[in-house]
Amino acid sequence: MAIAAALSRALDSDLWWSFRRSPVTMLSALVALVCILGAALAPWLAPHDPFDLATLNLGDAFKPPAWSAEGDALYPLGTDDQGRDMLSAIMYGARVSLLVGISAVVFSTVVGVAVGLLAGYLGGWADGLLMRIADIQLTFPSILIALLVDGVVRAALPRELHDRIALFVVIFAIGISAWPQFARTVRGSTLVERNKEYVLAARVIGISQLRIMLTHVLPNVVGPVLVIATLGLSSAIITEATLSFLGVGVPPTQPSLGTLIRIGNDFLFSGEWWITIFPGAALIAMVLSVNLLGDWLRDALNPRLR
Amino acid sequence: MAAFILSRILQAIPVMLVVALISFAMFAYVGDPVAIMLGQDFTEAQRLQLVHDLGLDQPFFVQFATFVGHALQGEFGLSYRLSRPVAELIAERAPATLELAFCAALVALLVGVPMGVYTGLYRNSWLSRAFLTFSLIGVSLPTFLIGILLILIFSVWLGWLPSFGRGEVVRIGWWSTGLLTLSGLKALVLPSITLGMFQLTLIMRLVRAEMLEVLRTDYIKFARARGLSNRAINFGHALKNTLVPVITIAGLQLGGIIAFAIVTETVFQWPGMGLLFIQSVGAADIPVMAAYLLLIALVFVIINLVVDLLYYLVDPRLRIGRGAAGGH
Numbered sequence A: 001m002a003i004a005a006a007l008s009r010a011l012d013s014d015l016w017w018s019f020r021r022s023p024v025t026m027l028s029a030l031v032a033l034v035c036i037l038g039a040a041l042a043p044w045l046a047p048h049d050p051f052d053l054a055t056l057n058l059g060d061a062f063k064p065p066a067w068s069a070e071g072d073a074l075y076p077l078g079t080d081d082q083g084r085d086m087l088s089a090i091m092y093g094a095r096v097s098l099l100v101g102i103s104a105v106v107f108s109t110v111v112g113v114a115v116g117l118l119a120g121y122l123g124g125w126a127d128g129l130l131m132r133i134a135d136i137q138l139t140f141p142s143i144l145i146a147l148l149v150d151g152v153v154r155a156a157l158p159r160e161l162h163d164r165i166a167l168f169v170v171i172f173a174i175g176i177s178a179w180p181q182f183a184r185t186v187r188g189s190t191l192v193e194r195n196k197e198y199v200l201a202a203r204v205i206g207i208s209q210l211r212i213m214l215t216h217v218l219p220n221v222v223g224p225v226l227v228i229a230t231l232g233l234s235s236a237i238i239t240e241a242t243l244s245f246l247g248v249g250v251p252p253t254q255p256s257l258g259t260l261i262r263i264g265n266d267f268l269f270s271g272e273w274w275i276t277i278f279p280g281a282a283l284i285a286m287v288l289s290v291n292l293l294g295d296w297l298r299d300a301l302n303p304r305l306r
Numbered sequence B: 001m002a003a004f005i006l007s008r009i010l011q012a013i014p015v016m017l018v019v020a021l022i023s024f025a026m027f028a029y030v031g032d033p034v035a036i037m038l039g040q041d042f043t044e045a046q047r048l049q050l051v052h053d054l055g056l057d058q059p060f061f062v063q064f065a066t067f068v069g070h071a072l073q074g075e076f077g078l079s080y081r082l083s084r085p086v087a088e089l090i091a092e093r094a095p096a097t098l099e100l101a102f103c104a105a106l107v108a109l110l111v112g113v114p115m116g117v118y119t120g121l122y123r124n125s126w127l128s129r130a131f132l133t134f135s136l137i138g139v140s141l142p143t144f145l146i147g148i149l150l151i152l153i154f155s156v157w158l159g160w161l162p163s164f165g166r167g168e169v170v171r172i173g174w175w176s177t178g179l180l181t182l183s184g185l186k187a188l189v190l191p192s193i194t195l196g197m198f199q200l201t202l203i204m205r206l207v208r209a210e211m212l213e214v215l216r217t218d219y220i221k222f223a224r225a226r227g228l229s230n231r232a233i234n235f236g237h238a239l240k241n242t243l244v245p246v247i248t249i250a251g252l253q254l255g256g257i258i259a260f261a262i263v264t265e266t267v268f269q270w271p272g273m274g275l276l277f278i279q280s281v282g283a284a285d286i287p288v289m290a291a292y293l294l295l296i297a298l299v300f301v302i303i304n305l306v307v308d309l310l311y312y313l314v315d316p317r318l319r320i321g322r323g324a325a326g327g328h
Helices: A002-012 A014-021 A023-040 A086-122 A124-138 A142-156 A159-194 A197-204 A209-221 A223-246 A257-265 A274-301 B002-029 B033-038 B044-053 B060-072 B086-121 B126-140 B143-157 B182-215 B218-225 B230-267 B273-282 B286-314 B316-320 B322-327
Strands: B170-172 B175-177
Touching: A014 A023, A014 A274, A023 A086, A023 A274, A086 A124, A086 A159, A086 A209, A086 A223, A086 A257, A086 A274, A124 A159, A142 A159, A142 A223, A142 B230, A142 B273, A142 B286, A159 A209, A159 A223, A197 A209, A209 A223, A223 A257, A223 A274, A223 B143, A223 B230, A257 A274, A257 B143, A274 B126, A274 B143, B002 B060, B002 B286, B086 B126, B086 B175, B086 B182, B086 B230, B086 B273, B086 B286, B126 B182, B143 B182, B143 B230, B182 B230, B218 B230, B230 B273, B230 B286, B273 B286
Parallel strands: none
Antiparallel strands: B170 B175
16 A cells, blocks of 8 residues: 555656656666666576676677678677677676666765765864865866776785675775765755754754764755766766776676777777677667766756756 | 965965875885885895885885975886886876877867857757757767777778877977877877867857856846947857856866876877876886876866966956955
């Protein structure tokens, strides 16, 4: 019953109404859904297992897409230099890209919200120090920070250990490069909320600072975070793809879309364009649809634009 | 004016010190230079001697001060990977990166500003819509994909432009330039477009938004009432007043251009500092990474400083009342 009630309330809401009114948003939601489902269900949906060496056949290498003359219906988007099915490789690659992107965004959201809440609520020197750090980091592009963090961790850890936890290193590097946006937004709204009556009332009846922050202020400042997180997801996916393209991202044993593009780049000149272009197209579809959804969410949640 | 510049420089010093501390910490705690330099066979006495020679037995702050002193003289030691002085490596590759960044910024400004003005003036024409769609795609496409697509179209399919390297370069003193030869200029085209694309779309959207804003103001209406020509109004009055935010963003983006040069240089195998940096990250070559970090930080600090000064020159209000400085 509760679910049905929540559903009917959701269908009645302004958000749903503005969603239905925008065909571009509906299309991008569809594309994003296809990408996410294709990625998440790759082990069950993909026609081949790109990691199963036994099924790979070098005789099938460099097959063009199925619709061209030499194509093979078995491999709808063609095969790479190892005879791997591109469609399956892309689905598994999108899985890694999405996993890293979402984890990195969650990581930077948690760090950024915590810092913003602390800085905004405590004020004083804590605020000054934390925001100064955020400002300094914001002057550098996030790709540079991510590269640097990745490079330092790579140098600090022994090689075997690094190879084993490379995925987490990338998530950490991307996550740490994006927290200041969250911190600044949350700090701004916390400054407003801090002086409202309900916070004063909570203080008067003697609730601890930490509890006021978490149970009273936090729920009232997370609204804008949703928008930044959506837009942050697309830039996290781009950063991951860029790192992997540069050869310092995810380990080669778990290729993401960026890794696939890097591998395909070597064959661009010999005419095997599909090894690069299809993973690239998948990346663009994913990033563009998430971006458009984020834009829509920002406008829909902003009452001034109605 | 002098006080303003001085306070800005004083603000920049702690930032540089923090960055220096980070890159020093990389030197001091990441990897073991002694082990790298000693190789396989050594005695304990040799090891201690080397530790002493390198000054690694000194207290932390003494070591840090030495590091800053050396850094100020452009002294960063040897690259672990190439066994050559880091300063030399960077100086050798700086011209390539700076030329590329300059051309990219030029592309972004010379194409972005007119497109922004056009879409601001004729907001409903089909060309404006096409520009806006193009800018949305430009913002969403990762830099390296733009590069790959350009290579595929203009190098592989059409064969018009080279896809890697700088072409023929001419040496003028220690500076090597690709701007004076035909092959050098041809080699610059694709990388510059790739690198400038994001900034181009950003500047276009910004100029458009500012134009729309300014065209609504009273002084534009008044200028029309006075019977000034459209040209004088659009360019003399409107465009001029959109320039403050454009200068800020374009200036701050220059740092972004240099940072993203890492990606573009990798795609086009451009022999610049970015390619050097990415090879160093892959090989955990700390001295090069630390030096590059400091250099980039310096570039960013200088850019911020220059942007502030330009602000000051372009916006006369800032010269009258300092209180209005936060207005934008």
